[in-house]
Amino acid sequence: MTTTAPPTSRPxxxxxxxxxxxxxxIEKARTLPCDVVILDxxxxxxxDAKDAARAAAVEAIKxxxxxxxxxVLRVNGLDTPWGEEDLKAAAHAGPDAxxxxxxxxxxxxxxxxxxxxHAPASTRLWAMIETARSxxxxxxxxxxxxxxxxxxxxxxxxxxxxxTGWRMTPGREPFFAAFSLTVAAxxxxxxxxxxxxxxxxxxxxxxxxECRQGRDFGFDGKTLxxxxxxxxxxxxxxxxxxxxxxxxxxxAAFAELENVGRGAxxxxxxxxxxxxxxxxxxxxxxxxxxGF
Numbered sequence: 001m002t003t004t005a006p007p008t009s010r011p012x013x014x015x016x017x018x019x020x021x022x023x024x025x026i027e028k029a030r031t032l033p034c035d036v037v038i039l040d041x042x043x044x045x046x047x048d049a050k051d052a053a054r055a056a057a058v059e060a061i062k063x064x065x066x067x068x069x070x071x072v073l074r075v076n077g078l079d080t081p082w083g084e085e086d087l088k089a090a091a092h093a094g095p096d097a098x099x100x101x102x103x104x105x106x107x108x109x110x111x112x113x114x115x116x117x118h119a120p121a122s123t124r125l126w127a128m129i130e131t132a133r134s135x136x137x138x139x140x141x142x143x144x145x146x147x148x149x150x151x152x153x154x155x156x157x158x159x160x161x162x163x164t165g166w167r168m169t170p171g172r173e174p175f176f177a178a179f180s181l182t183v184a185a186x187x188x189x190x191x192x193x194x195x196x197x198x199x200x201x202x203x204x205x206x207x208x209x210e211c212r213q214g215r216d217f218g219f220d221g222k223t224l225x226x227x228x229x230x231x232x233x234x235x236x237x238x239x240x241x242x243x244x245x246x247x248x249x250x251x252a253a254f255a256e257l258e259n260v261g262r263g264a265x266x267x268x269x270x271x272x273x274x275x276x277x278x279x280x281x282x283x284x285x286x287x288x289x290x291g292f
Contacts, residue, residue, distance in 0.1 A: 011035045011289050012070065012221040013237035014230045015154075015194055019044035020073075021053035026060045029069070034230045035221065036070040041086055042077075042101055050082045054089050061093040072126060074099040078111060087112070091119040099126040099154060104133040106140035113148035125149035126192075129182050130156025132163045142185035152192035154223055155182055158199075168199075170206065172213065183218040195219040201226045211236030234290075244287045246270075247280035 015036040018025045021044070029037045039060060045053045057073055073095045075086035090098045100112045113125055125148060127141065134141065144150050157175055160166060166174035186193035195214035200206045211232050214222055222233045246268065253259060253267045254277050264273045
């Protein structure tokens, strides 16, 4: 399957995991101010509840009611007893995307993509970057977006820490290389990069710090494990008002007749080049998408 990744201007600031085995959680997800809901069949579901959770997820996807929220199904890996059935169910149900775990290289992307061959064309493939092996294959993984449904890389720091021994320090310093390389691999191929979740549900200051850090590294949004974390992610990953105002000024200045065809102009006392115009257009598109 040859495809082109969809535009990244749709907001994915807040990407909330919800256990597919919990009907109340699924119903609540339909009302929350997150940009994306991930119905989780993997980590959040006990082995003896996997089959029931799969059925509940399919029912929820078919029922809809999630409004503007993007709906993603996280499946179990193909190396588990549930992976094949999860992917069959995902292809039948047709969520906006299917999130697959523990990707090691581009070959894994191809295998999962093949299992989704009968899914609607609109169903994308999202991949978890959470193995030590993936660190050495990120370019190939990102490049797989050209020939598959792949449209997002989602970092999984907990599994990375387990495999590598990296410590989960407050500043997440051991993960800096993983952050930079994951974002670079995604952006080089026009797809999304999502930061991993923050485990301190009651640590508002720590959550805010991680959200700012993730944005500084270039992530498009943050995966979350609790509804109380949504507002912090939405705030951190939305363009700030000054940034939006300047972006609109850049767009307006380049549109003026005397600036048509010019490569660089002065806007509000700052030099703006054509590359800044493209950046400004992305900022404004995101601002409008989140209601600025």
